[in-house]
Amino acid sequence: MTETLIKIQNVSMTFETRKGRVEAVSDFSLDIERGEFVCIVGAAGCGKSTLLNMLAGFVQPTGGSISLDGDIIKSVEPRCGIIFQNYALMPWMTVLDNVSFGPRLKYISKKERHAAARLWIEKVGLKGFEDAYPGELSGGMQQRVALSRALANEPDVLLCDEPFAALDAMTRQLMQEELVRIQRDTGKTVLFITHSIDEALLLSDRVVVMSARPGRVKAVYKNDLPHPRKMEVQISERFLELKREVWDLVQEEVMRSIRERA
């Protein structure tokens, strides 16, 4: 029995700019089940980040509604923890303080929040770095800190905004495997935005392809590739087939967006 956790209904978002109205997202609908890993792929500027900001409650849609567990999202929603592309760690806090920051804001005792944070730090493989400052860590390690910071705040959903885009290829591969492992361990619902089709196929249960601006749902693919998605899977017939299908759609949108901008 599956249960819908996030319900995005006919959401649209228009901005007023000096050059006139811009429609970033238009009539976007999607249901996400509890425990599901959904990847959204789309061309640059297709409104992926706008969608994520609406889910986090930073901005309100100009049309339609988004609900989480039955409640319409009307303000900043801490139940949707974000992993930013640029980590967004507090440079003046140690790893331990960063990871226990969410619980600290809820006035949970130091002992309790540090104990919980240590567990998460260990889970993302950073044991021994509790007292380091973010500036002393590599990009991949900083993103691990960001991941454990989000998880320590016990969100229902992880919103990932191209979190591995700034990492080198090998670190990215490791982080992807780790994220899948943690997601399967914790059963967290993940909404992951990326422009890499490979990444989407490696991580997700479902792939949502967004159209060029204004962003709509262009297609949804059930990703039935078997876990763990090691190299054999990545060169399998089915992987390539899915990749081609998704790429054909994305390519169409990229071309359309280039034509429109020209």
Place this chain on the structure above:
Amino acid sequence: MKNKKNFELWQVAVIGSVGLIVFLTVWEGAVRSGLIDAFFLPPPSAVLKRMIQLSTGTDAVLLRDIRVSAVRVLVGFALSALVGVPAGLLMGISPTMRAFFNPVISIIRPLPALSWIPLSMLWLGIGEEQKYAIVFMGCFASVLVYTTDATMRVDPLLSLAARNLGAKRLQVIRHVILPGALPNILSGLKVVLAIAWTCVISAEMVGANVGLGFRIWTAKEWSDTGQVLVGMISISITVLLLDILFRLVERALLPWQKHGVHR
């Protein structure tokens, strides 16, 4: 390719000392050879002798002057920071506050501290309060502007991340804006501390009966160029020592920043 050679600390110290010695030797030589009249510019040896005279024996006024001037600087500076930092934070956070106060600040800020001397003497005489007031007026607007700027420079993504973790508005200010702005506030204060010294020295030259500025000015009246130079060098040394002290405070407050690397 740029030639970027990184010296060890001791190497820097050795090279620096050599530079200093060369400078002093050329100065000494120029006076002794008669190239420069010792009346207009006494040689370093004479300045040193005068400095020892002024800091020992019955005539030992120098240390008291340094102490008095330093206290004036620190009190005035502390007052301006005490008012300027919170006000600057407020202005950095609130666009309304910024719009409200900016015109007034823009009028006060370009005024040199010296221009406050007539009014301040009229209001406060030539006592300590007047010195504090001069330093305060010379520093306050700068502290305010540096702090406002530092507050506005805090990466908005960090505030967003904190709100996403559940931070309320005041928590964002306390846990993100304040620590995020601190490094730039401190480097602003470091600049202002130097301004505070120029304020005090100017104020002491115009109306005072103790302090380094007063000592330099009276020396000029008696054509005691040696004492003028002693006063000037005392300013340099005191400012240097305060700067070192300030850096130590900075290090203690900002343990996450890599030191030695200028950013």
